[in-house]
Every structure is written in structure tokens, then in C-alpha cells.
Amino acid sequence: MQKKFGTFSGVLTPSLLTILGVIMYMRLGTVVGYSNQIFEFILIIVFAHLISITTGLSVSSISTDKKIEKGGIYYMLTRSLGLPIGGAIGLTIFVATALSISLYLIGFAESLIPVLGFDVISINGLRIFGTIALLLVLTIAYISTSFALKIQYVILGLIVLSLFSIFLGNSDNVSIGTDKLDNPSFSVLFGIFFPAVTGFTAGVAMSGDLKRPRLSIPWGTLLSIFIGFVVYITLSIFIYYNIDSSILQSNNNALIEFGAIPLLVIGGVWGATLSSALGGILGGPRILQAMSLDRITPKVFSKGYGVNNEPRNALFLTFFIAEFGILIGELNVIAELVAMFYMAAYLFINVSCFLE
Numbered sequence: 001m002q003k004k005f006g007t008f009s010g011v012l013t014p015s016l017l018t019i020l021g022v023i024m025y026m027r028l029g030t031v032v033g034y035s036n037q038i039f040e041f042i043l044i045i046v047f048a049h050l051i052s053i054t055t056g057l058s059v060s061s062i063s064t065d066k067k068i069e070k071g072g073i074y075y076m077l078t079r080s081l082g083l084p085i086g087g088a089i090g091l092t093i094f095v096a097t098a099l100s101i102s103l104y105l106i107g108f109a110e111s112l113i114p115v116l117g118f119d120v121i122s123i124n125g126l127r128i129f130g131t132i133a134l135l136l137v138l139t140i141a142y143i144s145t146s147f148a149l150k151i152q153y154v155i156l157g158l159i160v161l162s163l164f165s166i167f168l169g170n171s172d173n174v175s176i177g178t179d180k181l182d183n184p185s186f187s188v189l190f191g192i193f194f195p196a197v198t199g200f201t202a203g204v205a206m207s208g209d210l211k212r213p214r215l216s217i218p219w220g221t222l223l224s225i226f227i228g229f230v231v232y233i234t235l236s237i238f239i240y241y242n243i244d245s246s247i248l249q250s251n252n253n254a255l256i257e258f259g260a261i262p263l264l265v266i267g268g269v270w271g272a273t274l275s276s277a278l279g280g281i282l283g284g285p286r287i288l289q290a291m292s293l294d295r296i297t298p299k300v301f302s303k304g305y306g307v308n309n310e311p312r313n314a315l316f317l318t319f320f321i322a323e324f325g326i327l328i329g330e331l332n333v334i335a336e337l338v339a340m341f342y343m344a345a346y347l348f349i350n351v352s353c354f355l356e
Contacts, residue, residue, distance in 0.1 A: 012220040012223055015203035017276060018200075021107075022104045025162075028193070028196075029252070038237070040189075045193070045229070045233055052225050055350055056222050065080070068210075072201070073349065074090030078294065091291065094284055096338055097280050101277045104274070113126070114253060121179075138319050141278065141281045142315060151278070152275050155274070166235070173257050180250045190339075288301050325337075
């Protein structure tokens with residue numbers, strides 16, 4: 001018998017862990033540090049969340065009106081507006097989801113390399129460790145969705161502990177780094193930050209594995225967006241007043257060094273980045289599988305395995321796209337690329353919901 005998940009385990013947890021991921025730990029400081037005043041980074045956070053809230057409301061509206069099965073946002077849109085529009089949006093979200101895995105794992109590699117004792121973070125080093133991490137999450141996703149979701153409870157605990165460590169920390173041991181950007185504009189900073197608010201799609205993508213998707217998707221999605229907004233606003237204001245802008249601009253690991261117990265922050269970073277990648281590698285293949293069942297993409301990706309109909313063929317295509325992103329090796333470049341795909345998809349989702 002197929003195992004079904006509730007609001008907390010199936011939607012809220014994977015969404016929240018993806019929202020509180022690599023951008024929060026590795027790039028929020030960059031956005032705050034390069035902002036000329038407090039209102040600039042607050043505007044970036046508010047504007048990004050306005051997009052995610054409107055999209056979350058659109059998704060919630062559609063999910064309460066239609067029968068929801070496997071395929072998440074793609075399934076909802078195709079059953080509301082037809083295969084052509086739903087297929088176009090579904091393909092965009094699938095590619096964005098697969099590339100977001102690269103974003104999380106490059107962030108994981110950035111935090112891992114200094115811990116291993118390397119003085120210089122090279123692009124090739126990021127590619128190697130990012131690929132190793134990708135193989136790890138691929139293995140977990142291949143074994144069992146249920147097993148993967150159980151791991152996320154432990155990771156949620158690590159993130160909470162890491163946030164406590166940051167709020168109790170001090171800047172005595174934080175050093176100035178060397179990774180400075182060349183006067184980034186507001187749009188560049190927004191592009192770097194925006195992937196942070198796209199995590200709610202991780203829960204929506206699990207629609208086919210939910211007990212009551214009509215209830216779980218609206219509650220889990222909107223609650224995860226709200227919690228993420230509160231955390232980002234609070235944390236950004238805190239680091240603005242407690243860490244010098246020159247440090248934030250040049251040291252991507254500033255929050256780790258700032259923490260009262262750096263090891264707890266490292267655990268949060270690793271947990272958040274790996275769980276976010278895990279959420280993407282669970283959700284992406286399910287979107288592709290649903291599209292293949294509708295004959296929009298090749299039929300080979302529609303095949304499922306085991307009691308839970310695991311989309312293993314689709315999983316491997318997701319892996320190859322994610323590996324392509326890892327080979328880019330630049331977190332900021334990948335972040336802007338992911339932001340472009342997600343913003344295009346969200347625009348079509350909101351317009352489609354409005355027209356419907």
C-alpha cells in the first residue's frame with residue numbers, strides 16, 4: 001500500500017527546509033552587505049516574498065478547486081487550463097527545480113571546503129565536492145521517498161539550533177574574505193536572493209504523495225512562506241547591525257564564523273543545503289513523470305517503480321541537468337539563472353490563475 005503524507009511532513013517541512021537553505025546561510029550576508037541602507041535589502045526581501053505569496057495563493061486556489069494527483073503545479077495547471085499551457089509551465093519549473101539542486105550543492109561545497117582545511121575555494125573544488133554531494137542525494141532519493149522525508153525532521157532541528165547559535169554569536173572571530181563582487185546593482189542582488197523564496201514548490205511537487213492535497217497544499221505552502229519571511233527579515237536586520245558590511249561583502253562564510261557555536265551553524269548549512277537538494281531531487285522527477293504520462297515529454301520518463309511508483313527514469317534526467325549546473329561552478333551565476341526560470345514560471349502561473 002502506498003504511504004501518504006500529511007501537511008507537516010509532506011508540504012510544510014520540505015518547503016520550509018528549501019526556503020531556509022543556501023541563500024540564507026551563504027548569500028543573505030552578501031545582499032545585506034552591498035545594500036546602501038537598511039531599506040534596500042528589506043525591499044528586496046519584501047518584493048521577493050510578494051511574488052512568492054501571490055504565486056502561493058494562486059497555487060492554493062487551484063489546489064482547492066481540482067482533484068490533485070502526482071505532478072504538483074504542472075498537474076493543477078493542465079487540469080485547469082489544458083495541456084499546452086500547463087506543459088510549458090511544467091517544463092520551465094522542472095528545469096528550474098533541477099538547476100536549483102546545483103545551487104544548493106555548490107553552496108554546500110563552499111561551506112565544506114574550508115572545514116576540510118583548504119585555504120582557497122577553487123571552481124574545480126566546488127565542482128568535485130558538488131558532484132559527490134549530488135551522488136549522495138541521488139542515492140537517498142533512489143532508495144525511498146519515505147526515508148528521505150524522515151531525514152528532514154533531523155535537519156529541521158539542525159537549522160533551528162544553527163539560528164540560535166547565530167543570534168547568540170559575536171563578530172570577534174569573523175574575518176574579511178576575498179570574494180568581493182564588482183558593485184552589484186539592485187537587480188543583481190535581487191537575482192541572487194530570489195531563489196530563497198522559491199522553496200514552497202518543493203512541497204507542492206509532492207502532491208501525488210499527500211493524504212489530503214486540497215488541505216495540505218494551501219496550509220503547508222502559505223505557512224512555509226510566512227515563516228520564511230519572518231526569519232529572513234529578522235535575520236537580515238540582525239546581521240546588518242552586528243556584522244560589518246566589508247565582512248559581509250567579502251566572506252561568504254561570515255555567518256558560520258559569527259555563530260556562538262560555529263559547528264552548529266555548519267550543521268545547519270549542511271543540513272539545509274542537502275535537504276533542499278533532496279527536496280528538488282524528489283520533486284523534479286515527479287513533475288517530469290506527470291508530463292510524460294500526458295505524453296508531453298518522452299514516455300520513458302513516465303515509468304514508476306515499487307509500491308510508491310518512484311520515478312527513477314525521470315530521476316536520472318534530473319541528475320544530469322543538476323550536474324550541468326554544478327559544472328558552472330559559480331553560485332551567483334546559478335542563482336540568477338534559477339531566478340530567471342522561476343520568475344518566468346511564476347508569471348505564467350499567476351496570469352493563468354487570473355484568467356481562469
